[in-house]
Each structure stands twice: as structure tokens, then as C-alpha cells.
Amino acid sequence: MLANWSRQVKTRIMAGSAAGAFLLVALAAPLPASAATNAQLSVLHGVPGVTVDVWVNGALTLDNFTPGTLAGPLSLAPGTYSVAITSSTATSATDAVVIGPVDLPLADGGNYTAVAHLSATGTPTATLFTNDISKTAAGQGRLTVRHVAAAPAVDVLAGGSPVVSGLTNPNEQILNLAPATVSASVVAAGTTTPVLLGPADVAIQEGVNTIVYAYGSAADSTLALAVQTITGLHTPPTGVPAGETGAAARAESAQTLSTIGLGAFGLLLAAAAVLVVTRRKVGSRA
Amino acid sequence: MTGRAGLGTVLALCLALPALAGCTAAPAPVAKPTASATPTPRPTAPDIPKADASLGSVSVASVVAPVRIRLDRLGIDMTVTAEGIDAKGAMALPANAADAGWYRYSPGLAASQGATVIAAHIDSWHDGIGPFSKLKNAAAGDTITLLGEDGSTVAYTVTELRQVGKIDAPMAEVFETAGAPRLTLVTCGGVFNSKTGHYLDNVMVTATPVTAAPAGN
Numbered sequence: 364m365l366a367n368w369s370r371q372v373k374t375r376i377m378a379g380s381a382a383g384a385f386l387l388v389a390l391a392a393p394l395p396a397s398a399a400t401n402a403q404l405s406v407l408h409g410v411p412g413v414t415v416d417v418w419v420n421g422a423l424t425l426d427n428f429t430p431g432t433l434a435g436p437l438s439l440a441p442g443t444y445s446v447a448i449t450s451s452t453a454t455s456a457t458d459a460v461v462i463g464p465v466d467l468p469l470a471d472g473g474n475y476t477a478v479a480h481l482s483a484t485g486t487p488t489a490t491l492f493t494n495d496i497s498k499t500a501a502g503q504g505r506l507t508v509r510h511v512a513a514a515p516a517v518d519v520l521a522g523g524s525p526v527v528s529g530l531t532n533p534n535e536q537i538l539n540l541a542p543a544t545v546s547a548s549v550v551a552a553g554t555t556t557p558v559l560l561g562p563a564d565v566a567i568q569e570g571v572n573t574i575v576y577a578y579g580s581a582a583d584s585t586l587a588l589a590v591q592t593i594t595g596l597h598t599p600p601t602g603v604p605a606g607e608t609g610a611a612a613r614a615e616s617a618q619t620l621s622t623i624g625l626g627a628f629g630l631l632l633a634a635a636a637v638l639v640v641t642r643r644k645v646g647s648r649a
Numbered sequence: 650m651t652g653r654a655g656l657g658t659v660l661a662l663c664l665a666l667p668a669l670a671g672c673t674a675a676p677a678p679v680a681k682p683t684a685s686a687t688p689t690p691r692p693t694a695p696d697i698p699k700a701d702a703s704l705g706s707v708s709v710a711s712v713v714a715p716v717r718i719r720l721d722r723l724g725i726d727m728t729v730t731a732e733g734i735d736a737k738g739a740m741a742l743p744a745n746a747a748d749a750g751w752y753r754y755s756p757g758l759a760a761s762q763g764a765t766v767i768a769a770h771i772d773s774w775h776d777g778i779g780p781f782s783k784l785k786n787a788a789a790g791d792t793i794t795l796l797g798e799d800g801s802t803v804a805y806t807v808t809e810l811r812q813v814g815k816i817d818a819p820m821a822e823v824f825e826t827a828g829a830p831r832l833t834l835v836t837c838g839g840v841f842n843s844k845t846g847h848y849l850d851n852v853m854v855t856a857t858p859v860t861a862a863p864a865g866n
Binding site for chain 1 (some may be wrong): 691692693695697698699700702703704706707709733734737739740742752754768769771772773777779781782815818820821823824825826835836837838839840843846847848
């Protein structure tokens with residue numbers, strides 16, 4: 364009877380652990396074999412006047428993509444992707460090609476924007492930008508300015524003074540700054556007038572990378588601004604130091620002491636009384 | 650023997666159940682949009698979101714800043730000002746312990762998610778011990794009322810009181826901008842270190858919104 368009982372217990376334990384092990388396996392199973400994180404790819408159309416199709420690795424991915432439109436983000440496994448931009452009537456990635464094909468190397472967990480735009484001299488081209496998704500400092504936002512227009516070097520003025528200087532196509536400048544709405548203008552580098560673009564209100568938000576693109580053509584008077592935001596870059600304050608003098612702590616301990624103090628005083632009185640009595644006894648003996 | 654057979658059945662079930670759970674957890678196949686019956690062999694693009702990227706398309710959520718906080722049971726009734734970050738990267742607070750600060754980058758009154766953070770000195774050099782010294786006596790079920798800059802009021806019910814060593818204080822959680830909408834009150838507490846001039850703990854009260862009352866309370 365005892366032997367049988369102990370065997371049952373053993374079996375139970377084994378059954379339990381086997382089920383437990385299986386549960387662990389079941390829980391682990393949905394995870395991919397490798398720890399790779401998909402890259403995020405957004406696509407911006409910054410070539411004025413032409414509706415296009417975007418083909419990724421030969422497959423139609425964006426149909427009838429119009430200028431000034433942002434698509435995505437696409438979640439793609441890390442790797443290199445071949446992107447072709449064609450006329451919107453194309454029947455394949457190699458038919459009526461406008462830009463490319465270009466190779467876009469996307470790293471593990473990276474965040475990118477591929478921009479179809481004009482070069483400084485007005486030729487359609489494509490640029491892959493890596494978006495800064497590092498955490499913003501506590502109480503800060505981020506502004507990324509990208510020059511993808513057929514235009515010479517530019518400055519960006521905020522409230523009349525340059526915050527970005529000598530930016531050329533296809534480059535960017537990144538500013539980390541306190542959240543605010545900035546009135547921004549784009550001018551030729553080293554000038555303040557005439558204003559090529561703006562002034563336009565750009566909202567800098569805490570924990571957000573606001574990416575502003577200047578695209579189009581200065582010669583064709585098609586310059587325009589496009590904007591993309593990447594949220595979730597928030598950092599909390601390092602702490603909440605909400606006391607200076609210790610007065611509240613002293614007030615509390617004084618209150619506690621006054622309660623304990625009365626008791627202690629009573630004990631002292633009692634001890635003194637005992638002492639007096641003992642002395643008297645000793646004295647009477649002597 | 651019957652006992653062993655029973656165990657065997659249990660074991661089999663235990664082994665089978667996770668597999669079943671795995672089956673139900675598998676994503677259901679998504680029906681692809683059917684291709685049109687036109688004779689052109691042109692492929693169909695997947696449904697990828699496209700959005701107008703003009704500056705006007707950026708939506709900046711309107712935030713209703715709190716301007717007053719009341720916790721009647723503890724006799725707390727304070728003006729609230731919007732505060733940012735101090736020189737050390739910590740949350741800035743009003744100089745007076747009698748006033749409370751709302752972290753201006755935390756959600757406002759009508760927020761649909763995240764923690765609205767209001768903090769105040771427990772004591773200050775300017776005006777001594779402040780009302781938030783009573784926060785340690787907050788109890789689950791206490792009502793907190795916030796008055797917004799637009800005149801609206803939101804009532805909250807206290808759900809939790811915590812005292813945490815500052816080293817361990819979960820700032821990412823306190824200032825979380827996602828998750829269920831809630832109100833988090835923060836002050837100092839515990840032992841005061843007179844050498845550093847800082848308390849060792851943070852006292853934190855969490856409350857959840859109950860109603861959106863009309864203006865004029």
C-alpha cells in the first residue's frame with residue numbers, strides 16, 4: 364500500500380514536470396529561431412508631377428503613389444532589397460522605370476525612409492535615409508531636416524535666425540530641442556531673403572522625431588515641405604526630488620517621539636520610584 | 650491499476666492541451682483581396698497605408714492642462730502649474746510646497762492613455778511643509794478632482810499608495826505615456842538625509858478616472 368502510494372506520487376511528479384516542460388516548449392515555440400528584428404521602411408514620394416508605382420524585389424508594393432505622400436512603414440526582415448520606381452502604368456519592375464532599381468540595405472531593427480526625389484540638378488533619384496530612433500532626452504523632442512529638392516544649399520531659419528546652415532541635397536541635419544511650435548523658413552544658404560519655403564509652423568513634440576523634407580524644384584517653383592513623425596522615443600525624468608528641508612520628516616518623528624516620550628518618561632518615573640524604595644530598604648537594614 | 654490508467658489519461662491531456670492551445674493561437678489565414686477579372690496581368694499591390702505628408706497632416710493632440718487638484722478627505726486643495734525638466738534632468742517643481750506641478754509632457758485631463766503626473770514638494774525652503782505631506786495617508790477609494798484650464802473637471806479614485814526608495818523608483822512607469830489613463834501623484838517621504846538634503850523615498854498615489862463631470866465644479 365505504501366509502495367503503491369509512493370509510486371503514484373512519483374508518477375504524478377513526473378507527469379507534472381513533463382507537462383511543465385511541454386508548456387515551456389509551447390510558450391517558446393512562437394518565437395522566431397533567430398533574434399532578428401524587422402526593419403521599418405517608410406517611402407516618401409518627393410518628385411513633383413508624376414504618379415508612380417514602387418516595386419520591391421520585383422513585386423508591386425505601392426500602386427499609384429502620388430507626390431507628397433508617405434507610405435508605410437513596411438516591416439521587413441533585415442536584408443538588401445531591390446527597389447524600382449516606375450510609371451504608374453508599368454506592368455513590371457523593369458517596365459517604364461523612372462528611378463532605379465536601387466539596392467536598399469536594411470539592418471536588423473533599423474528604421475528607414477526611402478525617398479524618391481530630385482537631385483540638386485533636377486534628375487529623379489532615390490535616397491535611403493536612416494531615421495534616428497534613439498531615445499530623446501527627458502523633456503526634449505527632435506527635428507530632422509532633409510534636403511531632397513532640386514535647389515542649392517539652404518539654411519533653415521527658426522524665428523528669423525538660422526538653426527540649420529549650408530544643408531545640401533541629399534543630406535540631413537538633426538536637432539534635439541525643447542518641445543515647441545517652430546516657425547521655420549527655408550532660404551538659400553547664407554541669406555535671409557527671399558524665402559524659398561515657408562514660413563511654416565513645425566510642431567516639435569516630446570519624445571517624437573519630426574522629420575521635415577524640402578522637396579520639389581526651385582527652378583520649376585514646385586518646392587514644398589513634407590513631414591514624417593516617429594513617436595515613442597520618450598525618456599522619463601530621472602526622478603522627482605520633492606523635498607528640501609526635512610521639516611515634514613522631523614514633524615513626523617517629533618509626533619512619534621512625543622507619543623513614545625510619554626511612555627519613556629513614565630518608565631523613568633517608575634524606575635526612579637523603585638530605586639528610591641530599594642535605597643530605603645537598604646537604608647533600613649543598615 | 651485503474652489509478653495508473655487515470656494518470657495516463659491526465660498525462661496525455663496535459664501533453665495535448667498545450668498543443669491545442671498552440672493551434673488556437675495560430676493566426677487565422679487572411680483572405681487576400683480577390684484580383685479583378687480584367688484580362689491585364691498587372692499584379693495587385695498589398696494594402697500598405699499611405700498618408701498625405703503635408704505639414705498640416707501632423708496632428709498634435711490637444712492637451713487640457715490641470716490647474717487645480719483637490720483631495721477633500723485629506724484637506725488637499727492646491728494650484729497646479731505646468732512644469733518641465735530641471736537642470737539635472739529631474740522633474741521641475743513649483744518652489745512652494747503649497748503648489749503642485751503637472752509634468753507638462755504627460756497627458757492632460759482628457760487623455761485616452763498614459764499617466765497624468767502631478768508632483769509637489771513635501772517641504773520646501775520657501776513655505777515649509779506642504780499639503781502633499783498628507784499623501785502618505787491616502788487610501789484606496791479616496792476621490793481626487795482635477796480642474797482643467799478649460800474649466801472641465803475629472804474625478805479619479807485612488808487605487809494604490811506606494812512608498813519606494815528613490816533608487817528603485819520606477820520613473821519609466823510613473824511617466825509612462827501609454828497604457829490605461831490614470832493620475833499619478835508624487836512627493837517625497839521616508840528618511841530625510843540632511844547631508845544630501847534629500848529624502849530617501851518617493852511616495853506615489855495612483856488613481857483612475859471615474860467620470861467626466863461638466864464644467865463649473
